[in-house]
Amino acid sequence: MMSWAQISDPISLPAVAKPVRIGGRARRCASAEKLRILHVFNYLGLGGTELTAMRVATHLGDDLFESHLCGLRGFDSNVLASRYPGGSVVAPERQEHGLQLQLFQLMKLIKTYQPQIVHSRNWGAIEAVPAARMSGVPVAIHSEHGYELDILSGLPGRQRAFRRAVYEMADAIFTVTDELRRYHARQAWIAPDRIRVIANGIDLESFAPRPEGRRSLCQKLGVPEGRFIFGSIGRLVVIKDHAALLRAAEVLHLRGVDVHVLLAGSGPELIRHQEYVENSAALAGRVSFVGAVDNVAEVLNAMDVFVLPSISEGMSNTLLEAMACGLPVIASRVGGSPEVIEEDRSGWLFAPGDVIGLAERLERLANSQEMRQSMGKAARARMVLKFSMERMVSDYRRLYLHLAMTRGVFARGYV
Numbered sequence: 001m002m003s004w005a006q007i008s009d010p011i012s013l014p015a016v017a018k019p020v021r022i023g024g025r026a027r028r029c030a031s032a033e034k035l036r037i038l039h040v041f042n043y044l045g046l047g048g049t050e051l052t053a054m055r056v057a058t059h060l061g062d063d064l065f066e067s068h069l070c071g072l073r074g075f076d077s078n079v080l081a082s083r084y085p086g087g088s089v090v091a092p093e094r095q096e097h098g099l100q101l102q103l104f105q106l107m108k109l110i111k112t113y114q115p116q117i118v119h120s121r122n123w124g125a126i127e128a129v130p131a132a133r134m135s136g137v138p139v140a141i142h143s144e145h146g147y148e149l150d151i152l153s154g155l156p157g158r159q160r161a162f163r164r165a166v167y168e169m170a171d172a173i174f175t176v177t178d179e180l181r182r183y184h185a186r187q188a189w190i191a192p193d194r195i196r197v198i199a200n201g202i203d204l205e206s207f208a209p210r211p212e213g214r215r216s217l218c219q220k221l222g223v224p225e226g227r228f229i230f231g232s233i234g235r236l237v238v239i240k241d242h243a244a245l246l247r248a249a250e251v252l253h254l255r256g257v258d259v260h261v262l263l264a265g266s267g268p269e270l271i272r273h274q275e276y277v278e279n280s281a282a283l284a285g286r287v288s289f290v291g292a293v294d295n296v297a298e299v300l301n302a303m304d305v306f307v308l309p310s311i312s313e314g315m316s317n318t319l320l321e322a323m324a325c326g327l328p329v330i331a332s333r334v335g336g337s338p339e340v341i342e343e344d345r346s347g348w349l350f351a352p353g354d355v356i357g358l359a360e361r362l363e364r365l366a367n368s369q370e371m372r373q374s375m376g377k378a379a380r381a382r383m384v385l386k387f388s389m390e391r392m393v394s395d396y397r398r399l400y401l402h403l404a405m406t407r408g409v410f411a412r413g414y415v
Helices: 048-059 077-083 102-113 128-134 157-169 178-187 213-221 242-254 270-278 296-301 317-324 355-366 369-386 389-406
Strands: 017-021 035-041 065-071 088-092 117-121 139-144 172-175 228-233 259-264 287-291 305-308 329-332 347-350
Touching: 035 048, 035 102, 035 389, 048 065, 048 077, 048 317, 048 389, 102 128, 117 128, 117 389, 128 139, 128 157, 139 157, 139 389, 157 178, 172 178, 172 389, 213 296, 228 242, 228 296, 228 317, 242 259, 242 270, 242 355, 259 296, 270 287, 296 317, 305 317, 305 355, 317 329, 317 369, 329 355, 347 355, 355 369
Parallel strands: 035 065, 035 117, 065 088, 117 139, 139 172, 228 259, 228 305, 259 287, 305 329, 329 347
Antiparallel strands: 017 088
């Protein structure tokens, strides 16, 4: 594997690969002037990893790159139609019977699309690296973007050994936070400096302070004027611990704070959270479950404070988006959040599961509009300085181009 000192900064085997173009015609790229990149995922849905990749693929530039997104276990066509219109999505055809070998499936896709770069993301797609090597692809990259609940205590020995072997095959490994880099280096028994960090970035024009939108959304939801509104956006799953946010709202109400909670997202915990609210006298009429939304910026701008109470986290895109919208933020001290939030300046951190600690920080912000405004301005400035989409896309471009040139498959002199 190339060191970072050398660069800047079960499924049935398909009979054929089926290209799908969302919002347009399917095609295969034959241009020798462009780098063909196959971005491989376990499943293409509404997750932060997938949305970040769609943004990267969209903004890399058609002059030098052609991207194909591959969901090995399928994709959400509605998400892709709204978030990646016109993009090329590879959907393997499945058979009702046959050998359950993902490696062969990947090799079939690679033979069809003949990419110069294969980039796999997270554990569910990691076989793309050996598939690329066995297929003669010049550049293979793997990246890790977050956690699932079952890996927090460490990885099984066989998985650690396989990860190490794959990392040795890859031309580059990167994560989205320094904390993730240290974790995966430790789990794969390699030095952290063999893994790079490319932080996420967001669109600072789409996500910007627009306080005028608060009134219309609150009217739609029936939220009375003057309430202190906080909430979160994301998958409603155990690892996100939205239950802690709801319990903190109960504490604040009992302390006399006129609170309202906005929770946007869907997932297996939705019914449990709804039942909790129905059985809580303190939360009656004070929680809005708005489901999965496309108007994320509008929902954020209706809030006074954004809360990320996760038990564990990689780098949360919604945290970045909230800060870009000029919101003070409160997040659990896990994953990449301490790398994003400047404590006491743009927000606060708290121990995961510490409901009282979360409630106390929220109460301070509820009682001071001046503090909310000051922290919100600092949060926006932090995003402009460190976490813009332009910076993220530039990092990906440099990585792809450098490795392609190093492997002799691209020599147009772009870095």
